Amino acid sequence: MTGQFIAFFLLALIAMGGSVFMISSTKVVHMVVSLAFTFLSIAGLYIMLEAEFVGMVQILVYSGAISILMLFGIMLTRHDQEEVPAKRGRKFIAFVAAAVFFGFVFWGIQNTNWTSQAKDYTTQNNVKEIGIQLYTQYTIPFEIVSVLLLVALIGAIILAKKEDPEDV
Missing domain, CATH: 1.20.5 (Single alpha-helices involved in coiled-coils or other helix-helix interfaces)
Incomplete structure (x- = not known):
């Protein structure tokens, strides 16, 4: 286990956890904060892929500007504090849809013919x-x-x- 693998695992775990928390949360402010964590971890993944410019733009534009814009939008709009309870049938359908999507993605990754030739992008600016x-x-x-x-x-x-x- 290398440090790069551990960093990738942690960043991917934060990205998935933040996105799941964003979807499952009922308070809008919690959704925005978890979305910001997801954006930051995706920026870390970009930096690990040696796309530093895209990673920094991800931090500046998405983690900074979009999250702040969402918070201002929440503060400027009026919304009720009442929470609408989710129906059990919808959660089951969402779980089945997510499982089917995961199955298709897993099947696609397993059946893809990956080439072993890696290009050297380190010399490019x-x-x-x-x-x-x-x-x-x-x-x-x-x-x-x-x-x-x-x-x-x-x-x-x-x-x-x-x-x-x-x-x-």
Whole structure:
């Protein structure tokens, strides 16, 4: 057992545990916190795969910005504190669906012909390659996404500022 295997096992366990806790939790704040743990562990897995840029972007964008955005969304919206009890039949159907999905994924992994040739990516500069592709081939989609995010931000502000007719 190497240190890399132990780190992978722990990060994968945190990612799966955080995602299961996010799905099974009934409080929205607990869901966001567990989702942040999942995002951080996935960033650790990216770093272990020597994709440092993607790992750092995962930490900055998802673990930081998206989690904070969700918390602000929770604080700005009104929601009832009443919890809706889950029906037993739905839990059973969800468990069966998850087991079937796991079976398909396991079967697919076992029947895949994995090649033993590994490419050496350590000599490449990942950030430089991403920058070249982003600002040459994908400039228009990059700008469209920035405009889309700006429109979503303006829409969120308008929805948050909308006055309630009872308060007027």
